[in-house]
Amino acid sequence: MELSERKKQILKAVVEHYIDSAEPVGSKTISQELGVSSATIRNEFAELCDLGFLEQPHTSAGRVPSPAGYRLYVNELMERRSVTPQEAEGIDETLRDKLEGVGGVMTNAGQLVSSIVNYPAYSVTSGNAALTVERFELVPVDETSFITVVMTSDQNVKSQLQRSALSFDASHLADLKHLLNTHFAGKSRAEMSAHLMSVSEQLSPELFLVCSKTVEYAAGILDEASKRDVETTGASRILKMPEYRDVDKAHDLMTFLVDNKENLPVPDDGAPLKILIGPENVNEALRDTSVVVASYDIGDGMRGLVGVVGPTRMDYATVTARLSYFAESLTKMFGKGLPSAGMNEEHK
Amino acid sequence: MELSERKKQILKAVVEHYIDSAEPVGSKTISQELGVSSATIRNEFAELCDLGFLEQPHTSAGRVPSPAGYRLYVNELMERRSVTPQEAEGIDETLRDKLEGVGGVMTNAGQLVSSIVNYPAYSVTSGNAALTVERFELVPVDETSFITVVMTSDQNVKSQLQRSALSFDASHLADLKHLLNTHFAGKSRAEMSAHLMSVSEQLSPELFLVCSKTVEYAAGILDEASKRDVETTGASRILKMPEYRDVDKAHDLMTFLVDNKENLPVPDDGAPLKILIGPENVNEALRDTSVVVASYDIGDGMRGLVGVVGPTRMDYATVTARLSYFAESLTKMFGKGLPSAGMNEEHK
DNA sequence: GTTTAGCACTCAAAAGAAAGGAGTGCTAAA
């Protein structure tokens, strides 16, 4: 059954008032706004309660949106505005600042978002499990040590100084490098490990040791890259929100955000923006918070996620506008190629 | 003037009671403990107040240690115990766990300390400004790109894929490498920049561009390494402490710990352990907190710092014992050489 | 059939009043 136009207006007004006052909304407030008497509003209130869109903290209090109310608001009632020029400018600036600073927008994405929307935020960089080693390079340093350079299929380069009991001259190294490249390049993490076994018999124990050390180093890089990484920031912002005046509640959410960040929602459909309201969150600890999460394109078909966590009384309009804009900006940046995107191994 | 033995005993008892109850301590409590009447204690209380070692929240309340009281306690009264076997075991285990995980004890040092002492903690890795590039290596990839490998004087290796408009064959690269190594290896950050100018005239514009890109990459590495890095963790632990039941107070400290971490005390005398009590902290925001900070040896004469932040009513005995043990363990580890200390460029 | 004025009613929160009790300071005696 479809709600009457007036009921929608009322619901919208209640949600919006509640969002910026955090206080139950009374019939009088709404009556002034819509130009009908408070008695009429009260009748409508009662029906909206029956329908499950509003709730009453106690008999003689105003109304508060229920999760279903927020849902309807978000789906149909909310004006899906885009960012204002000022907002856009602010976000652009934040992005510029951080970009010039220490590389890796992705790593600070959470922090940026948090400062942009003023809620705690998180960022997920979903790992690439299909990554392989494109090539090995070995650069001699002195008799007993050399530099291992590993280039992965996403054109990242990492390197390490490696010492060995054996002494190597240039030709030995070249042989080892050839061996590594023919046997291990292009292989997945699992294949590399498996192959290491079969190679063991063909080599002298000493050489095998060096070889396996190198392969393990490479495997470590792939492992690291395949891991999903979740970072949260700005958790302390909740302390300024009336719903978290209760220290224990605040503590619970904060420790969840810090210690349990892996359980933050990571939607895997490709939707650009997802809103999870209160009990829609699977995770117990998020039952009376809302999460807005957006995905952006890293290139190579890979995606990153940035999310915002706040009370259900979240300013959905602003958050969605800013978060979308932020995610789109990131996508654009990766599309155009970052200053040194994919060419730089350093994070942070 | 030296305090009487009994006054010292009383002060010690008051501090210790207050540390674990967070409640003003009355004469009766102490009287039971010392076997003198409460009236006697009250007389002593009054004198200790006059001397500035105790304070009275209000007329009819018990006594609370003043900063000077804590100071005396820490300097003379506290039993400077070392960790119990159980504590040692716990810390060793924490260290082992994290060590095996993703490298860099230093980066997680703060987190480890926080979990060990149950207060917010921070870790400072003081940068090395004297670092130089030990050598450059250039590894060809294809006509227009190569891998730049930079090895710094602390034996760290970093590398980057570099593209160029120019096409390079092996001999060109060898020349460029020679150029880089003769002109820029062993130079400090500033010298490198300066030298880049003087080289500019000897090279073709295109070659100079490539050269300067490489040098800038190296300079960036040195910059990064010379920067002091402060990380804080466990800030939310304060929410469990009675002095931070007030959300605003908690918020202030937490945002300070997160956003102003650069202002956390970083003592530069070589003392292994330093305790800063309340107003002894220069920083306004730390005026009613105490900080215990220990330094550990990274090797090569470099030092790292780990610190603990808490209310002045901090459990100094436990914190100092555990923190010292932790710092000593780290020093030992770096001394013996970590699994791959100084050989691995990845952090985080 | 809506809408609205009117009114009695509810209930949380704020304000006030009273009781309780831990702790003090002071005095005077041991």
Add this chain to the structure above:
DNA sequence: TTTAGCACTCCTTTCTTTTGAGTGCTAAAC
């Protein structure tokens, strides 16, 4: 010098009262 005794302070707790925003319902007005 120590301690018992006692009046006093003032925070905390509890209970009561007041207040007021907001409600639900009814009956009249549109």
